Amino acid sequence: MSDLTRPSAAHDAGTRGFNLFGFLARYGTVIALVVLIAFNLAYTRNFATLQTLNVNLTQVCTIVIVAVGMTLVIATGGIDLSVGSLMAISGALAPMIFLGTIFPVGNIYLAVAVAMITSILVAGLFGLFNGWLVSRFRIQPIVATLVLFIAGRGIAQVMTNGNLQTFRVPQFQWIGLARPLGIPAQVIIMAVLVAAAAWALHRTVFGRSILAVGGNEEASELAGIAVSKIKLAVYAISGLCAGLAGLVVIAINSSSDANLVGLGMELDAIAAVAVGGTLLSGGKATIFGTLLGALTIQLVRYTLLANGVPDAAALVVKAGIIAFAVWLQQQHRV
Amino acid sequence: MTAQPDPAALLLDMRDIQKRFAGIPALADASLQVGPGEVHALIGQNGAGKSTLIKVLTGYYRRDAGQVLFEQKPFEVGSPHQAQVSGISTIYQEINLVPLRSVTENICLGRENRRRGLLDWRAMHAEAERLLSRFSMHIDVRHPLSDFNTATQQMVAIARAIGFSARLVIMDEPTSSLDEREVSVLFSVIRQLKVEGVSVLFVSHKLDELYEVCDRVTIMRDGRTVRSAAMSDIGRLELVAAMLGRDVAAVEGHATAFGERDRSRIGDVLFAAQGLAAGQSVRDVTFDVRRGEIAGFAGLLGAGRTETARLVFGADRLKAGEMTMEGASYRPARAADAIAAGLGFCTEDRKAEGIVPEMTVAENITLALLPKISRNGILNEARQREIVERFIRELGIKCSGPNQKVRELSGGNQQKVLLARWLAMNPKLLILDEPTRGIDVGAKGEIQRLIRTLADDGLGVLMISSELEEVLEGADRIFVLREGESVAELEGQATSEEDVLAAMAHGSSAEGTAA
């Protein structure tokens, strides 16, 4: 939160005097969100219901989960294009394990546990691979993760031969369908993840190191921070988050489709991070901002769909709103 | 305000300039008058607003209030480009060139030679070589700028600025990374400019230099112009007093503030290096540092002092040689190993290797200290605050608070933040590469005193400085490096400047330092 609210000095021309505007800009994402909600309350039928909240929260979950990992990666000055493909890999792997395609497991609880842990870990390992390329070979993050963006989905498709895997395994699907206390399980997971990441980013040595690496790699190395390890870690975390998100998606759908799970997720997640106010150049990050950014984008999507805006036009509107929200964010910084 | 030049003939007339950053004034009421063909000094403490005033003038920042007349006409520029076109050429405080591009490009971009509408590379290379030769620099101008060391880069920046046929050349601390030889070359060029009728605005913290080349001086304090006078009308003490805002008596005579040292407090050998070598720049360096001792490295630019320090700190990989720390063999693979062994390293290039600009003062100070102010990886905020506040106080870091971003600090205060980072670590051996670069006289004294106090308490210090005076007075022993080899070991304080210079220069031709 601190980054959203802390007044930050201007680097230049900014101080042209529009202070009210500067104030508005500081809370850009929040304002955008409030305006959207107000619009919906006025125009969208059946908006002020618990179920609407439910629908939006469950739909935004996967983006947020992925975007949390993405925020950390971006904070180090990197970017992770492979998240969608990693979702597909974990989404493809889990059912293969708990359905016993790879090896038969007698106890379904055991099978599910093994499946969840393995597939998240495998995604994490692929993330580690990204980190390895970035830190060891100094390959630029966009390209390093482009490799798995291309190959990763291929791997998932090869694993399943492109076939849909369908299942009804409540022991597994709680992650997408259960509602303890009426709150969807994935919303709880998302909330815990957001809180944990925000806390870690601002209150731990690890978080501080992430920001330092993003802010000045050379200086961080000389200050004794293990830059390579930090990078390995953030990409691995991003992989783990993607793996988890992959499981959530397939659980909700009762099916896993390696071709489609996580398709286009990287752009959604990056957009959420940016709309939330994190600089793509690294060195600064706000996890809560990312949450708000994701919610904004989700609400835009909901609003356009619910009001019957044709898809093509919706794209244009969405573009405008993303650009506007990020522009608002920029104002107090410039 | 004594002896104003004729207002009608002023080249530059800035009055009542104000500039605020996020509400905090950096310039409250600054004025500056520069006559034609005049070398004008602009001085003030770190954070007084010198660089800001310059950036306001060149259109990098927009001023909040005030008027600027240039050549008697109102001067409104929106960008450094327009300022350049209007006849103001600037060397900014941090070297602002493009390291990836060739020297030629860095010098010639913005006023390219053309033939039939296309760039004439041949002519541009020749032009770059011609400009550099004015500074007796002979380097391969086709190489990327990053192939050269800081000093060479600084000279390139100067060559670039001189190359524009400007009416006013602004130099913001151009000499902070130059050695005496290069400084004297620069000064001869400045004098030549003066003959050509070009005015120079010269910022420096080194008073000797000001007295050597400047005609007039403007003194700033806390964003205001407090005095403007002919250089000959104002004595050193008066100058410093005006700058610091104190009585003349209070700033009575010091060149450096190391003072006399009590040799008896120097202990046994803390660190020793034998025959260090790596690559071209370090070939055979042997030296040692004792507990409680300040050891100095002297040498010309490119002698390999910085590179040696990087080797000791594990920032670069050692090819040959042995090191011991507290008697035990020491071979750091990375900086973290060095830190664990009790070393600290304050680098010379604070922008690239020092500060994390987007982070706060507090976060920067504690950057190397993270393991010590945390438990189980969780930061102890209270402990951090305590340390940070102590160092802000002790070093007199001028900032709005521990939460101000470091990039918003003036150059000198950034340097203090870096010093604080390493001091806070409480190291056994502290390597200081140009520790007082860009630091104002007041703070410089404080830092030097601090270094001595630390040494008196048993800290070993390895100090690299291009200011011979600083090494001579501060160091207990001086190791002279030449072309990557340690060629002499001299007693500090007892040694004369001539001895060191002789050792430094003997047989070496410290011209261009192409890789």
Place this chain on the structure above:
Amino acid sequence: MNSARLVRIIGTYGVVIALAALVLFGFLRYDRFLGFFNVVSVLRYNSMFALVALGMCFVIMTGGIDLSVGSVAALGSVASALASPHGIAAGLAAGVGAGLAAGLINALLVTRGNLMPFIATLATMLAASGSALLLAGNQTVSVSYESGFTAIGQGNFWIFPIPAIIALVAYVLGSVVLNYTSTGRTVLAIGGGEDASRLMGLRTDRVKFLVYVASGCLAGLAGVVLASQFGAGQPIEGVGWELFAIAAVVVGGTLLTGGSGSVLTTLAGVLLLGILFNILNFENGMGWISLSAYWQSVIRGLFLLVVVLLQARLTGRRGTRPGTRGDV
């Protein structure tokens, strides 16, 4: 010539060597690989990507990125298809004009709005593909075969496919601009340090503006070629072109962080990746293995990995102190 220099040269021209090796491999392994028909159709097809990659190359050299090129090309193809009944000139103007408009939006967002290029062009990417669909009424739009418009994409000049000639001319121009104009040098300077360049008195905003506009125009031109070559404006084409272009630029040895790069090796990068697709198709035709699409993406990913790893090794030293060579 010392070894460091040699390494530098191999690093820069590595992509050209790799390209030659790949072509040789294809020639030795497949019967008709270097047959006239195949060569011409590969050139014809990849000229679109070449145009897009050229714009991307300039954008990347300023340290930016342009994600919108694919959908701008789609928009350009629709616009030019709609205008094609009025002749070649009209089709060209409409396509390039649409690209220009998108490029202007990018340029304004980046230079005036101070948006991060990634986000600005992401927004334009969405907007352009939405506009393309709206303009086309969600369908492919037929071009006019009567007006001669299809010559741009399908015609030959003597035996050379016209789109390949267009691309080649664009690259030669691009190379001249990069190496022999101050705008070109400023592009590289901005990438090497934007703030420093501004303080050096270079017109950073103007040049950045131009670069995004140029990228838009080139994408629009690629759209014209697309429409003309396939006889239809295709609003949903262009997906993933930006990534192809980025990969080509990087494989071509341009630093993604900006400040250093080369136009002609970018062209080699495009051909390298383009020919890889062609080789995979020929390999399938050998009947030894039938590579499914899935294996193909795995192989393409691995190939990219190998190329960038090799590059990282060869130019390892350039990571910290890159050379100027290679701005060919």
Place this chain on the structure above:
Amino acid sequence: ALPPLAKKDKYKVGFAQTESNNPWRLAETKSMQDEAAKLGHQLVYTDAAGSSAKQAADVNSMIAQGVDAIFLPPREDKPLVPVILAARDAGIPVFLIDRDVDHTMAKPGEDYVCFIGSDFIEEATRIGEWLVKNANGKSKIIELEGTTGASAATDRKKGFDDFIAKHSEFKILASQSGDFARDKGRQVAETLLQAHPDADIIYAHNDEMALGAIAALEAAGKTPGKDVLILSIDGEKEGVQAIIDGKIGAICACSPLFGPKAFATMADYAAGKKIPPFIKNEDAFFDATNAKRDFAIAF
């Protein structure tokens, strides 16, 4: 004129698939590969990953390799025309399957041999006809469209919307794209159900989206099949199973199993028989009356 095809035992034939990202395409590819293997032909298979331009390039590479014949499911009706003509000029007969091209630009029987496939508009109309008979008073429709711009989506919308326009008792409340995908279909259905709680019919352009809609209904606490009637097209096994379970009302099949018919047509052509320009797939229609019985023909 059409290029002839020599009579041979074994052919090298090209099959330029458009994409492999949904069960329908996978089934189609498998059917082609299986049939080729059975007959001993060599199949040169490419995948255009959803790009008409790449598909055209793929066809070009087949021409370059000199295949004997090409089976092509053109992704779009216009962009593939130039390569169809190129193949013709190169003396390679082309058989279009599952989608046709624009007849003003290329003609069956002249430029390519024939088109084998279904009629998307007719599929949608058949769904409409079934709905009129079985609506039971339900009338408010949510339509889940396929990928915007894809011809299957355009035609399945046109056929249905035109039919519904003639029956004023029905009303389409909302129509949005679910990208032919289950997850997206579910999300869109969730949203639209929320904005239009009174909707009682969902028409999805394919089974995957229909299955997504079922998940959405269940999550919203409604009973698919009872509270809301679901209709779709394709006939994959999971969809037909949903009819048996009472969740989906009807599915118009659109068989992807082109292999046997395609290769038989090629054999006829090589034998010099006259090939009709349009060989229509007689598509099955699933509803509660026959779902169990005909389950086997689902793919």
